[in-house]
Amino acid sequence: MPKRSTRQKRAIHAVLHKAVGPLTANEILDLASEVSPGISLATVYRVVRAEAESGALSVVHLDDKVSRYEEADRHHHHHFLCQRCDRAFDIATPCDLVASYVPDNFEVTGHEITLYGHCVDCSASL
Amino acid sequence: MPKRSTRQKRAIHAVLHKAVGPLTANEILDLASEVSPGISLATVYRVVRAEAESGALSVVHLDDKVSRYEEADRHHHHHFLCQRCDRAFDIATPCDLVASYVPDNFEVTGHEITLYGHCVDCSASL
DNA sequence: GTTTTTTTGAGAATGAATTCGCAATAAGAA
DNA sequence: TTCTTATTGCGAATTCATTCTCAAAAAAAC
Numbered sequence: 001m002p003k004r005s006t007r008q009k010r011a012i013h014a015v016l017h018k019a020v021g022p023l024t025a026n027e028i029l030d031l032a033s034e035v036s037p038g039i040s041l042a043t044v045y046r047v048v049r050a051e052a053e054s055g056a057l058s059v060v061h062l063d064d065k066v067s068r069y070e071e072a073d074r075h076h077h078h079h080f081l082c083q084r085c086d087r088a089f090d091i092a093t094p095c096d097l098v099a100s101y102v103p104d105n106f107e108v109t110g111h112e113i114t115l116y117g118h119c120v121d122c123s124a125s126l
Numbered sequence: 127m128p129k130r131s132t133r134q135k136r137a138i139h140a141v142l143h144k145a146v147g148p149l150t151a152n153e154i155l156d157l158a159s160e161v162s163p164g165i166s167l168a169t170v171y172r173v174v175r176a177e178a179e180s181g182a183l184s185v186v187h188l189d190d191k192v193s194r195y196e197e198a199d200r201h202h203h204h205h206f207l208c209q210r211c212d213r214a215f216d217i218a219t220p221c222d223l224v225a226s227y228v229p230d231n232f233e234v235t236g237h238e239i240t241l242y243g244h245c246v247d248c249s250a251s252l
Numbered sequence: 253g254t255t256t257t258t259t260t261g262a263g264a265a266t267g268a269a270t271t272c273g274c275a276a277t278a279a280g281a282a
Numbered sequence: 283t284t285c286t287t288a289t290t291g292c293g294a295a296t297t298c299a300t301t302c303t304c305a306a307a308a309a310a311a312c
Contacts, residue, residue, distance in 0.1 A: 004258055004309050025299080040261045045300060063238060065191040065269085066299075080232060091229060103217060105250075106206060109243040112189060117235040124231075130279050130288055151269080166291045171270060191299085192269075 011036035012047050021079060021089035022060050022068030062088055062114045078113040084122035091115065137162035138173050147205060147215040148186050148194035188214055188240050204239035210248035217241065 011032040016023065023031070029044045048069050051057040058072040062081045068088055080089045093113075137158040142149065149157070155170045174195050177183040184198040188207045194214055206215045219239075 006259065006309070008260070038261075042262075042301080043260055046259085049300085061187065061189050061191065063187050065187060065193075067191075080229070080234075083235070089229070089232075103206070103215070103246070105246040106215075106241075107244040107249050108206075108241050109209070111239065111241040113237065113239045115232075115234050115237040118233040120229070120231040123233045132279070132289065134290070164291080168271075168292075169290055172289085175270085 007036045008032065008039045008043050009047055011039060012044060016057070016069065016071055019070065021087065022062075022070035023088075024066045024068050027087075028069070060088075060112065062112075063116055078115070080119070081114055081116045082119035082122055083116050084118050087119060089119060133162045134158065134165045134169050135173055137165060138170060142183070142195065142197055145196065147213065148188075148196035149214075150192045150194050153213075154195065186214075186238065188238075189242055204241070206245070207240055207242045208245035208248055209242050210244050213245060215245060 012028055014035065015028055015031040019031075025041060025044050025048060028048065029039065029041050032039050032044065048057060052059050052069065056072055057069045059067050059069055060079065061067060062079055064081075064086070070090075074090070076093050077090045078093055080091050081087075082089070138154055140161065141154055141157040145157075151167060151170050151174060154174065155165065155167050158165050158170065174183060178185050178195065182198055183195045185193050185195055186205065187193060188205055190207075190212070196216075200216070202219050203216045204219055206217050207213075208215070
């Protein structure tokens with residue numbers, strides 16, 4: 001049966017744990033490479049996929065076509081996507097009155113709020 | 127120079143105009159086909175792309191990886207994505223206090239709120 | 253340390269959306 | 283109507299994220 005603790009899995013977990021926002025597979029690869037050199041993209045996808053299926057990670061799709069992964073047990077929050085560097089950041093949940101304007105007979109099960117603009121770093125270096 | 131009015135372009139415009147939410151290229155194709163039989167997906171993509179570049183249409187990416195197109199001059203609104211039929215619907219803008227919880231020094235230029243769940247039709251036929 | 257079995261790395265393979273190439277077609281000008 | 287040239291349809295080609303294959307590497311069991 002599966003489940004063996006490896007250097008690469010630990011690296012991926014660590015990276016996702018200290019992340020300030022959901023990460024793409026490539027971002028995870030880059031960050032995890034610092035700790036576990038040689039780790040491959042395939043491994044990142046494999047691990048991330050397994051954990052997403054087990055419910056440990058959640059997948060989000062912001063205003064582009066890439067999947068980003070984040071720990072599933074975080075408090076409810078929303079995202080900010082920098083249009084310059086394409087990094088995503090968690091932001092405190094703005095408001096929860098969101099659900100109130102839904103058309104009648106529409107059943108809302110979840111929502112995602114994405115703000116976009118320029119992050120600190122990108123606003124600075126301009 | 128470009129810009130020639132054709133049956134297919136008119137069909138695409140009409141479809142997007144009466145849409146109740148952003149449409150994917152395939153949805154546009156299906157709907158436009160009723161008016162302009164034989165229209166091809168390539169044409170849909172060509173037209174939609176040109177208009178998006180000219181600013182007449184805006185492209186949105188909701189909770190999946192497909193691009194959806196909508197007229198750019200609509201009032202500010204948000205979206206509802208049915209997880210059963212994958213159709214997107216416009217919804218009246220819930221709140222505008224959204225921008226207030228952004229981290230310092232982050233420059234917000236826009237936002238997107240996506241609610242998901244089940245649309246009327248899908249809630250009914252279950 | 254040895255064995256067994258999962259996990260990994262590399263790269264090929266997929267899948268799906270979107271774009272291209274080009275001959276045939278059709279707008280709009282003349 | 284005729285001519286010129288943008289536009290279309292079709293299928294091939296591309297792009298990119300993600301998955302798969304399989305031999306080599308490395309956990310955990312022994």
